[in-house]
Amino acid sequence: MMELDTIAAISTPLGEGAIAIVRLSGDEALTIANKMYRGKDLTTVDSHTIHYGRIVEPDTEEMIEEVMVSVMREPKTFTREDVVEINCHGGLASVNRLLELALYHGARLAEPGEFTKRAFLNGRIDLSQAEAVMDLIRAKTDKAMHVAVRQLDGKLSKLITRLRQQLIETVAHVEVNIDYPEYDDVEEMTLNLLKERIALVSDEIIKLLAMAKQGKILREGISTAIIGRPNVGKSSLMNALVQENKAIVTDIPGTTRDIIEEYVNVRGVPLKLVDTAGIRETEDLVEKIGVERSRQVLNEADLILLVLNNNDVLTDEDRQLLEIVRDMEVIVLINKTDLEATLDHDEVKRLIDGKPVVTTSLIEEAGIDQLEQAIADTFFTGGIESSDLSYVSNARHIQLLNQAKQSLSEADMAIDSEMPLDLIQIDVTRAWELLGEIIGDTVQDSLIDQLFSQFCLGK
Ligand code: GDP
Ligand code: ZN
Numbered sequence: 001m002m003e004l005d006t007i008a009a010i011s012t013p014l015g016e017g018a019i020a021i022v023r024l025s026g027d028e029a030l031t032i033a034n035k036m037y038r039g040k041d042l043t044t045v046d047s048h049t050i051h052y053g054r055i056v057e058p059d060t061e062e063m064i065e066e067v068m069v070s071v072m073r074e075p076k077t078f079t080r081e082d083v084v085e086i087n088c089h090g091g092l093a094s095v096n097r098l099l100e101l102a103l104y105h106g107a108r109l110a111e112p113g114e115f116t117k118r119a120f121l122n123g124r125i126d127l128s129q130a131e132a133v134m135d136l137i138r139a140k141t142d143k144a145m146h147v148a149v150r151q152l153d154g155k156l157s158k159l160i161t162r163l164r165q166q167l168i169e170t171v172a173h174v175e176v177n178i179d180y181p182e183y184d185d186v187e188e189m190t191l192n193l194l195k196e197r198i199a200l201v202s203d204e205i206i207k208l209l210a211m212a213k214q215g216k217i218l219r220e221g222i223s224t225a226i227i228g229r230p231n232v233g234k235s236s237l238m239n240a241l242v243q244e245n246k247a248i249v250t251d252i253p254g255t256t257r258d259i260i261e262e263y264v265n266v267r268g269v270p271l272k273l274v275d276t277a278g279i280r281e282t283e284d285l286v287e288k289i290g291v292e293r294s295r296q297v298l299n300e301a302d303l304i305l306l307v308l309n310n311n312d313v314l315t316d317e318d319r320q321l322l323e324i325v326r327d328m329e330v331i332v333l334i335n336k337t338d339l340e341a342t343l344d345h346d347e348v349k350r351l352i353d354g355k356p357v358v359t360t361s362l363i364e365e366a367g368i369d370q371l372e373q374a375i376a377d378t379f380f381t382g383g384i385e386s387s388d389l390s391y392v393s394n395a396r397h398i399q400l401l402n403q404a405k406q407s408l409s410e411a412d413m414a415i416d417s418e419m420p421l422d423l424i425q426i427d428v429t430r431a432w433e434l435l436g437e438i439i440g441d442t443v444q445d446s447l448i449d450q451l452f453s454q455f456c457l458g459k
């Protein structure tokens with residue numbers, strides 16, 4: 001068994017709510033709580049009981065708080081360890097004092113998500129659920145939060161389990177055909193049927209991967225580059241978006257001095273805005289680093305906001321930029337519409353080829369709504385935002401899904417080239433294993449167990 005120390009944390013939002021809870025988990029949870037507490041002997045009370053008492057200062061016995069203490073013994077707890085929750089109604093100061101006392105008596109301050117990590121380590125929840133809790137802690141917007149909550153519900157686990165079930169049935173059929181060719185009960189699995197089943201699972205994985213892009217975006221923010229010639233209004237755009245929308249994080253450590261980053265929430269879409277040209281007008285991205293290098297910078301962005309000046313003619317530089325970004329996720333802003341239109345809007349639309357073009361006057365705060373709508377449309381096309389499929393948001397999951405998809409396509413190719421069944425089976429089994437890694441379940445034995453629970457061949 002794993003040796004884990006006893007951890008403690010305040011498990012209610014700070015400064016809110018009438019009741020605050022200090023939670024302890026681990027072997028020493030009961031003894032530590034007992035040292036802080038005057039009332040019944042907590043180490044001898046029944047599991048899942050609540051007790052009234054007082055928390056006192058260690059030396060003076062001076063009372064800090066009247067509390068209700070819940071005692072939950074392992075294994076029927078969230079962490080599968082002994083858990084004590086001390087409920088108090090006091091303010092911030094007394095909650096903090098309670099936590100300090102728990103640490104004083106031998107607990108360690110829990111890291112963010114550590115209770116959940118224990119729930120996983122002790123087998124209480126699966127990996128995807130544990131990861132969902134981590135995401136929940138880091139979620140930057142409400143939508144990102146909902147994705148994490150859904151995953152926590154175990155929806156991803158359920159879907160993955162269902163896909164694996166379909167694969168295992170396929171494998172089982174193949175197995176039976178190989179081992180018991182004379183067994184009549186078993187449906188003859190034609191290669192076509194096999195192909196069909198593989199395609200069904202494959203399609204679902206592809207759908208999940210498509211959703212994953214949105215999931216990643218929700219969690220990490222859309223990396224958005226603001227580009228354009230000097231003086232077109234890039235900094236003004238950045239300021240407008242930051243002012244209109246609550247900045248999520250303003251001070252990102254590791255931000256270079258040349259590049260300003262801001263996190264804003266545009267209609268539930270978290271944007272990580274990068275004003276590439278930045279503060280100094282002379283150091284415009286394209287001017288300074290050239291077209292090739294800027295192409296590379298742009299390639300790393302999820303979204304490009306290209307700003308043009310309505311009160312100017314289209315320059316070669318503008319044309320070059322339009323050419324570079326036309327195959328990327330881009331929204332073009334024609335800014336300064338309060339000034340005379342000398343820019344040929346139709347030419348811009350022709351050059352950018354179907355990508356959204358929005359007109360703004362940032363100085364008059366006009367067109368910002370349309371821009372925000374265009375951003376939301378770009379990332380939530382086809383109603384993905386409300387789809388309950390958008391719950392893959394984890395890099396590890398995405399990688400495993402990609403690998404599983406690859407294995408299935410290899411199986412499919414093996415069928416096409418009339419490879420022997422057992423070779424096809426290896427690819428399908430591999431996909432099954434990869435999906436299992438998402439939920440932390442790939443014990444080879446269980447493949448065997450499941451194979452036989454599928455088909456009671458009764459020998
Ligand atoms: P950047 O060099 O692309 O970052 O451009 P800035 O945001 O620094 O703006 C350059 C100048 O254009 C500033 O004097 C702004 O006040 C001005 N400007 C920005 N947007 C507009 C607009 O919509 N209309 C007008 N008339 N001026 C604007
Ligand atoms: Zn600027």
